[in-house]
Amino acid sequence: TDLLLASRKGSEKFELFSVEKDREFLMSSEESAASRNEYGTLFHRLMEYTVSRRAKRSLSSQIPPSMFHGLRPAEQKEMKESIHQFWTGPWGKRVREAEVCFAELPFIYKTQFGILKGQIDLVIRLKTGEWIILDYKTNRLLPAEKETLAKEYELQLLLYAFVFQRLYGEAPKKGVLYFSNIKESFEFAYTPPAIEAFEKTLDDCFKKCIEIGR
Secondary structure (H helix, E strand, O other), rough: OOOOEEEEEOOEEEEEEEEEOOOOOOOOHHHHHHHHHHHHHHHHHHHHHOOOOOOOOOOOHHHHHHHHHOOOOHHHHHHHHHHHHHHHOHHHHHHOOOEEEEEEEEEEEEOOOOOEEEEEEEEOOOOOOEEEEEEEEEOOHHHHHHHHHHHHOOOHHHHHHHHHHHHHOOOOOEEEEOOOOOOOEEEEEHHHHHHHHHHHHHHHEEEHHHHHHH
C-alpha cells in the first residue's frame, strides 16, 4: 500500500513509517525479510483468486500450479496449507456466506494535507448487514505474540475503516487481522463516532510528516 503516515510510538514520540502490505516485524535479516515479503505478496494474490471463486469447494486444490511459481517446495506446502486452513476456518465460512465481497479494494482519498492511496485486502458485508474489513498478515509469530503484533497494525486497520466510511458511506463494524502463520485472527471493534474521530489523528499524522519533511 502506497501510504505514508506518522505513527505514534509511546506517549508523545512520532516515528515515520510506510503502511505496507505484509510488513514483517519479526524477520531477523534483510534477506529473509525480502523473501517473506515475496511470500506475503503471493499469499494476497492467491487469496484474491480464491475469494473470486469462494462458492466452490476445495479451493486450495483448485489453484493452478503456475501460481506457486517462485516458491520453494516447503513454502508451497505452507502456502497451500494456509489457504486451506483459512477456507475451512470460521472466517472462510463467513466470507463464503457474505452477501458482498470486495477483494483487493483500491482507494484514493484526498485530505486537506495530502492524498492517501492504498488497497484493502478484503471487505465483506455479512447477511446481518455488517461490514467487515479483513487484512492478511503472513508474519512468523507465536500465538502468544499475536496481541502485541496486532497493536502494531491497529492504526492501519482504523485508517481503512475511516476511508471506507468516507468513500462508501458505510461504517465497518470490525477490522480483522488474519495471521496466516498461526491460523488465528485478531479483531478491532468500531463505532461510527470512533471512526469519524480518527480524522483528527490522521490530520496530526500528516502535520508531523510535513514537519519532518521540512
